[in-house]
Amino acid sequence: MPDAGYLIAAVALAAGITFALRALPFAVIEPLRASPLAAVLAARMPAGLLLILVVYLLRDTPAKAPPAAAATVVAVVLVAALHRWRANALLSVVSGTALYVVATNTVVH
Amino acid sequence: MDWRTSIPRLSGDVRAALADTLPVGAGMVPLGVAFGILVTQAGLAWWWTPVISGLVFAGSLEFLLLSLMIAAAPLATIALTTLLVNSRHVFYCLTFPLQQVPGRFGRLYARFALTDEAYALTTTPAAQGFSSRRILAMQVSMHGYWVAGGIIGALLGSVVPTLAGLDFALVGLFVVLAVDACRSGRDLAGGLLAVLSAVTAGLVAPGEMLLLAMSLFVALLALSTRLRAAAPRLRPVRA
Numbered sequence: 001m002p003d004a005g006y007l008i009a010a011v012a013l014a015a016g017i018t019f020a021l022r023a024l025p026f027a028v029i030e031p032l033r034a035s036p037l038a039a040v041l042a043a044r045m046p047a048g049l050l051l052i053l054v055v056y057l058l059r060d061t062p063a064k065a066p067p068a069a070a071a072t073v074v075a076v077v078l079v080a081a082l083h084r085w086r087a088n089a090l091l092s093v094v095s096g097t098a099l100y101v102v103a104t105n106t107v108v109h
Numbered sequence: 110m111d112w113r114t115s116i117p118r119l120s121g122d123v124r125a126a127l128a129d130t131l132p133v134g135a136g137m138v139p140l141g142v143a144f145g146i147l148v149t150q151a152g153l154a155w156w157w158t159p160v161i162s163g164l165v166f167a168g169s170l171e172f173l174l175l176s177l178m179i180a181a182a183p184l185a186t187i188a189l190t191t192l193l194v195n196s197r198h199v200f201y202c203l204t205f206p207l208q209q210v211p212g213r214f215g216r217l218y219a220r221f222a223l224t225d226e227a228y229a230l231t232t233t234p235a236a237q238g239f240s241s242r243r244i245l246a247m248q249v250s251m252h253g254y255w256v257a258g259g260i261i262g263a264l265l266g267s268v269v270p271t272l273a274g275l276d277f278a279l280v281g282l283f284v285v286l287a288v289d290a291c292r293s294g295r296d297l298a299g300g301l302l303a304v305l306s307a308v309t310a311g312l313v314a315p316g317e318m319l320l321l322a323m324s325l326f327v328a329l330l331a332l333s334t335r336l337r338a339a340a341p342r343l344r345p346v347r348a
Contacts, residue, residue, distance in 0.1 A: 001152050002181040010187050014174050015164040017191040018198070023220035025202040033203075040334045041327070042203040046232035047290035048303030048330065049200065052322045053225060054287050055307035057280045059318065072277075079281045083288045093132040093281040097274070100281075104274035 071103035126246035132285065133226045134254040136278035137168075141258020143276065144171060146266030148259070151179045155263035162259040166222060166252060170194045197323045201228040210241045222248035229286040234293060302329045 032038050054076075061072045079096035083089070145158045165171055170191060177187050201223055210219045227248050230236070236244075291300060303326050310322035 002178065006181065006184075007153075007157070007178060009184055010174065010178050011161055011164060013184055013188050014167075014170060014191045017188060018165055018167050018170065018195045019221050021192070021195045021198045022201070022223040023217075025199040026207060026220065029202045036338075037331065037334060038203065041330060044296050044299045044330055044334070045200065045327065046204055046229075047287065047293075047296060048299050048306075048326050049197075049323060050229060050232070050283060050287035050290050051300055051303040052307045052319070052326060053229075054280070054283045055304060055311070056319050056322070057283060059311055059315070072280075075277060076280065076284055079284045080288055083285050084292075087289075089132045089282075089285045089289075090135075092285050093135055093278055096281040096284070097135065097278040100277035101272055101274040105272065 067107060068104070071100055071107070075100040075103070122240050122243040123246045126243045127250055129230055129243075130226075130247050130250045130254070132278075132282050133230065133251055136276070136280075136282045137226070137251060137254040138258035138261075139275035140168060140279055141255045142262035142266065144168075144175075145259040145262020145264070147172070147175055147262075149263045149266060151175060155260070158259040158263040159256050162256045163252070166224060166255065167195055168224070168255070193317055193320055196320045197225075198223060198228075200323060200327060204228070204232055204237075206231055206237050206239060206244060209237075209239055210244055212241075215241060215245055219245060219248060222252055224251065226251055226282070229283065232286070232290055298333060299330060302326055302333065305329075 029038070058072065058076070061069050064072070075096045078099055079092045082095055083092040086092070141162065144162065145155075148158045148161070149155055161171055161174065165174065173190055173194060174187065177190060205219075205223055205228060207216060207219055210216050230247060231239070231244065303322075306326035306329060307318070307322040310318045310325060314321050
C-alpha cells in the first residue's frame with residue numbers, strides 16, 4: 001500500500017482539479033450569459049446532456065449476456081414509459097430498480 | 110430566536126429539497142456502499158471513504174481514483190485522469206441557478222457540490238427560481254447520501270450481504286430526468302444530435318466517451334443554432 005503522503009496528495013489533486021472544473025467556468029461564462037447563443041444553448045443543452053449520460057451509463061449493455069441486456073432494456077423502457085405516464089420520479093425509479101433487482105437475482109442467474 | 114418559530118420556515122424549503130433528492134438518494138446510497146466496500150477491500154482504513162467521498166465528491170472519478178491510488182500511479186496520471194473525466198462539468202454552469210445563492214460560503218459550496226445529479230435536478234425552468242436554501246439543501250443532502258453510503262459500505266460491507274442490481278437506480282434517475290427535460294424542451298433535433306454524439310464518441314474513444322460526446326454535442330448544437338438563426342423561416346428558434 002502506498003504511503004500516507006502519496007494518498008493525501010492524490011486525493012488533494014483530484015479534489016482540487018474537480019473543484020476548479022466546477023467553479024472556474026462560472027467566472028468565464030458569467031459575462032457570456034447575456035448572449036443570445038448562450039441563451040439558446042442553455043435551453044437546448046440539458047435534455048441532450050442527460051441523454052448522453054444515459055447512453056454512457058448503458059454503454060456496457062450490448063456486451064452483456066442476452067438475458068442481462070434484456071433486463072436492462074426492459075427496466076429502462078419501464079422507467080421511461082411510467083415517467084411519461086405518471087410523471088412521478090420516485091415511482092418511476094423505484095419500479096424500474098425493483099424490476100431490475102428481481103430480474104438480476106432470479107431470471108438472469 | 111426560539112427554534113420552534115424557525116422550524117416551519119426551514120422545513121418548507123428543506124422538505125422540498127429532500128423530496129427532490131430522494132430518487133437520487135435511492136441511486137447514490139447503494140453506489141456509495143459499493144465504493145466503501147472497494148476502499149476497505151483495497152486495504153485502506155475505513156475513514157478514507159468519507160475523506161475521498163467528502164472532498165472529491167465525484168462518483169465515477171472516485172472509482173477510478175481508487176484504482177489509480179492502489180496501483181500507486183504517478184500523481185501526473187491522477188491529475189490528467191481527473192481533468193479528462195470531470196471536464197464535462199464545465200458545461201453545467203450555463204443552467205445551474207448560482208444567481209439564486211447569495212453569500213460567499215454558499216456560492217463556494219454550491220460550485221464545489223455541482224455534481225451531475227445537482228446539475229440534472231436544476232435543469233428544469235422552475236429550478237431557476239428555487240430559493241438559495243432549497244438549492245443548498247439539495248446539494249447537502251446528496252453529499253450526505255453519498256458519504257453515508259460510503260461509510261456504511263466501508264464499515265459493514267464485509268458483514269451485510271448486498272443485493273445485486275440496486276445500482277440501476279442511478280440509470281433510472283437519469284432516464285427520468287431525461288424524460289422530464291425532453292418533455293419541457295420538445296427538441297427532437299437536439300435529442301438526435303445528443304444520441305449521435307454519444308454513439309460516435311463511444312465508438313471512437315470509449316475511454317473518454319463522456320467528454321468527447323458532450324463536446325461534440327455542444328459544438329453541433331451551437332452550429333445548428335447558428336444555422337437556424339441564419340434561416341429563421343425554416344423553423345423558429347425556441348429560447
